[in-house]
Amino acid sequence: MSTYTWLMALTALLIVGGVVLQTRASPIQPLERLPGGIAAGPSIGEITVASAVVTVKTAAPAFCQVNYGPTPQYGQMRRMNMSGPMTDHRILLTGFEPDTVYHVRLTAVDVQARVYQTGDLTFRTRPGGSNRPPGRNVASLKEDTRVFGVSSNYEGGGIAGTYGANKALDGDPSTEWSSNGDGDKAWIEIELARSYRLSALGFWTRTMGSTAQIRELEVVADGKTRLGPFTLQDAAGIHYFPVDVTAQRLRFNVLKSSGGNAGAIEIEALTLR
Ligand SMILES: [Ca+2]
Numbered sequence: 001m002s003t004y005t006w007l008m009a010l011t012a013l014l015i016v017g018g019v020v021l022q023t024r025a026s027p028i029q030p031l032e033r034l035p036g037g038i039a040a041g042p043s044i045g046e047i048t049v050a051s052a053v054v055t056v057k058t059a060a061p062a063f064c065q066v067n068y069g070p071t072p073q074y075g076q077m078r079r080m081n082m083s084g085p086m087t088d089h090r091i092l093l094t095g096f097e098p099d100t101v102y103h104v105r106l107t108a109v110d111v112q113a114r115v116y117q118t119g120d121l122t123f124r125t126r127p128g129g130s131n132r133p134p135g136r137n138v139a140s141l142k143e144d145t146r147v148f149g150v151s152s153n154y155e156g157g158g159i160a161g162t163y164g165a166n167k168a169l170d171g172d173p174s175t176e177w178s179s180n181g182d183g184d185k186a187w188i189e190i191e192l193a194r195s196y197r198l199s200a201l202g203f204w205t206r207t208m209g210s211t212a213q214i215r216e217l218e219v220v221a222d223g224k225t226r227l228g229p230f231t232l233q234d235a236a237g238i239h240y241f242p243v244d245v246t247a248q249r250l251r252f253n254v255l256k257s258s259g260g261n262a263g264a265i266e267i268e269a270l271t272l273r
Contacts, residue, residue: 008108034116036060042106044123048237049098051173061085062108072103072120079141094174099127133200141169144193151187153208154178168264176206178263186262189251197236197246211260221247
């Protein structure tokens with residue numbers, strides 16, 4: 001064959017290849033068409049003044065990401081903190097303003113690289129000025145509070161790890177301390193920079209949906225004064241409990257939980273001084 005014929009053959013092959021590639025590239029499909037279907041959701045729940053959680057359960061493993069923002073152009077995106085495709089998706093969105101409508105679109109990619117997407121979803125954050133009592137939070141890394149002890153950190157990590165105990169004191173609702181399956185035996189003890197007269201304690205439990213949620217806890221101040229028990233109605237936000245105690249160390253003992261990797265998103269100790 002001549003060089004010309006070879007070139008023609010090659011060109012034809014490339015064209016055919018291109019067409020084949022083009023027909024294989026599938027357009028974005030509605031989420032409901034994900035192979036195996038959707039077991040639950042998608043839903044937007046646990047809405048607070050500043051955060052919300054998008055959940056969906058897919059029958060087959062997939063990667064999920066959420067695009068979100070104040071308009072249908074979104075502007076921000078987030079996916080779960082994990083390493084492989086999964087079926088139980090739970091994506092925490094943070095940084096919202098109170099009483100504001102936000103737009104959300106969830107995108108899933110299956111193992112064959114096909115893309116599925118919801119339409120534009122909206123929700124409104126909770127109004128501000130909720131139940132937060134007055135006072136300054138001194139249970140924070142910024143205020144030189146430190147973790148004095150903890151029952152465990154997820155997968156044996158340190159207190160500064162991804163799910164380490166420090167995450168309950170960082171003022172960030174997108175990070176959390178997770179115990180390593182301690183359930184009702186989970187505890188965390190913090191030491192404030194000095195002894196303060198405290199007017200309220202705040203506790204925001206983590207949740208995995210059916211596990212990891214703390215329902216009741218007690219607080220032991222300076223190893224001697226027992227406070228509580230305090231009931232946590234939900235994991236939607238931080239719950240505050242009025243106290244009148246002067247203490248430097250606070251140990252939060254879980255009394256009841258839904259088991260598993262019980263832990264906390266945030267802990268606060270408020271002082272009026
Ligand atoms: Ca946190």
